Amino acid sequence: EPEVTQTPSHQVTQMGQEVILRCVPISNHLYFYWYRQILGQKVEFLVSFYNNEISEKSEIFDDQFSVERPDGSNFTLKIRSTKLEDSAMYFCATRDTLNTEAFFGQGTRLTVV
Amino acid sequence: SQQGEEDPQALSIQEGENATMNCSYKTSINNLQWYRQNSGRGLVHLILIRSNEREKHSGRLRVTLDTSKKSSSLLITASRAADTASYFCATEYPTDSWGKLQFGAGTQVVVTP
Secondary structure (H helix, E strand, O other): OOOOEEEOOEEEEOOOOOEEEEEEOOOOOOEEEEEEEOOOOOEEEEEEEEOOEEEEEOOOOOOOEEEEOOOOOOEEEEEOOOOHHHOEEEEEEEEOOOOOOOEEOOOEEEEEO | OOOOEEEOOEEEEEOOOOEEEEEEOOOOOOEEEEEEEOOOOOEEEEEEEEOOOOEEEEOOEEEEEEOOOOEEEEEEOOOOHHHOEEEEEEEEOOOOOOOOOEEOOOEEEEEEO
């Protein structure tokens, strides 16, 4: 069964450093998303991406965050200057059309120290 | 907030028993999706139910949707220890043009042998 693949599974970084989280979507999917889950809290929407541009973003997704799909396969989330409060599990999700199942990757656990 | 809210927050049952959890939401939806998350792991898609559907089944899982009450339930029949996980509902609203999902806080289910 096709699946969404995220790397790395765990990333530890120092405050102020840049991190890039990677996702390989399911191949025929067109809609891409990043969500995050702070430990013990709800899963929160960060950003949606369609047709090579951001279609919607939340208040959390400020100037420190960016997304891109540089080579037509990988979908990346970059955090420019990490803060302690960025520590969370980050999930990539993809779907082929709207109003269908959204499939999530296994997540990247980001720990900022 | 339009987010779905699950109840109960936690559920402890014995193997073989049924587990029922509920999700309520505030406004009309396109669809509602149920996910399972094993401790600290990824989100596994279980079932999607659209606003024009009332019931769906997948193996030992049964999901119902009552749009008049703005609620959905997930029933796990003949539970097993491996069903121990957190279960989340996530709603997609017509006002969210790009298909973002809004998650509830989840129900933590513990199945004891």
